[in-house]
Amino acid sequence: MKKGLPPCPRPDFVLGYDDWYTINGAMNIDFCPECINTLFERTIFRPHFRRSLPRSLNAKVRCAFGSPWIRLAWLLTLQQHRTDLILLKDVAEIEETTEACPGSVETVQSWYGLRDPDGLFVRDFHVCFGDVRKIERLLPSLAGLHVKLPSRASYEKRTCAMRIDSNRFSTYLDALVSTHEKAHASRKGADPMPLIDLIERKTRLRECTRDNMLIGGLWHFNPDIPTLTVCEDCFESVVEPQIKNGPSIAKRFHRAVQPAHSEGLGSSCQLYSKRMRKVFQRAVDENDLKYLARKSQERREAELDLQERYRAVMKKAKRLAQSGDVNDEDERRLSRELERISSEWKTKWE
Numbered sequence: 001m002k003k004g005l006p007p008c009p010r011p012d013f014v015l016g017y018d019d020w021y022t023i024n025g026a027m028n029i030d031f032c033p034e035c036i037n038t039l040f041e042r043t044i045f046r047p048h049f050r051r052s053l054p055r056s057l058n059a060k061v062r063c064a065f066g067s068p069w070i071r072l073a074w075l076l077t078l079q080q081h082r083t084d085l086i087l088l089k090d091v092a093e094i095e096e097t098t099e100a101c102p103g104s105v106e107t108v109q110s111w112y113g114l115r116d117p118d119g120l121f122v123r124d125f126h127v128c129f130g131d132v133r134k135i136e137r138l139l140p141s142l143a144g145l146h147v148k149l150p151s152r153a154s155y156e157k158r159t160c161a162m163r164i165d166s167n168r169f170s171t172y173l174d175a176l177v178s179t180h181e182k183a184h185a186s187r188k189g190a191d192p193m194p195l196i197d198l199i200e201r202k203t204r205l206r207e208c209t210r211d212n213m214l215i216g217g218l219w220h221f222n223p224d225i226p227t228l229t230v231c232e233d234c235f236e237s238v239v240e241p242q243i244k245n246g247p248s249i250a251k252r253f254h255r256a257v258q259p260a261h262s263e264g265l266g267s268s269c270q271l272y273s274k275r276m277r278k279v280f281q282r283a284v285d286e287n288d289l290k291y292l293a294r295k296s297q298e299r300r301e302a303e304l305d306l307q308e309r310y311r312a313v314m315k316k317a318k319r320l321a322q323s324g325d326v327n328d329e330d331e332r333r334l335s336r337e338l339e340r341i342s343s344e345w346k347t348k349w350e
Contacts, residue, residue: 011066020052029092032063098130106157112146139180213266218257228296231269302349
């Protein structure tokens, strides 16, 4: 399914706002006024929303449209010409009543997977129960597609394949939506093979570690831009299609992963974020290697600087904790500084 929704300005938990909206009869879901004005103001759904009950300005709240599941629920609501907001309410109810997806944290729990036509489970693919519930509610033709893994798998720590902080999330979600749409159009059961083929191809690659700095890692990169290190996962998703499209600066990338030169404190993948992917696309479209090199170098310098600042704050916090001379105001001040550093990275450089 194509994504055409504007970004939400409050996708993460924030405090200090008392202008939230909610859906009538669903007090467990909040929307920021920007999303209300952008998405609902001139639609038949606007009367379904009202101001949320007053709450403390110290309460952390995030807009529901920061969740890709809620965004999918809204897109499906439009696609199916619904006149209600049941899908959004149902997703919110599932997120409230089911244990949250563990994300990148390895946990021990009951996991679900996919079976191939031979009855074998797809390797290295595990989905938590909460995400299975959301998939089956939003894409009903896929009900029963995810099967509970044998009990022995529940005693091993795993990460959820459908965690939203993974670059593979949108790829997998698009494939699930496509599988559902094909099943719905054909009026037959869902054919899982295209989905399974995609997953098996992805799981053979090292998953993107995003902005985690790795020392001694292997990367794809352009020898003229050694700072632009790209993981196997993002190379396949972003660079390789441009190579296949014909002559472009993408062809200058090493096709085999190699150690990065002069990486010092380590290297991270530079093409996992939307911002850098737009930079790369512009460089390809305009055949502008210098532009790509400049943006890559700027990102690298900012990354090293912000990481150094982050470590300095953490060292100060550790010293205060060891001395026993820390108070609530110190903790709040250090916490605000860490948040400022993280925010600068995410909003400007990532």
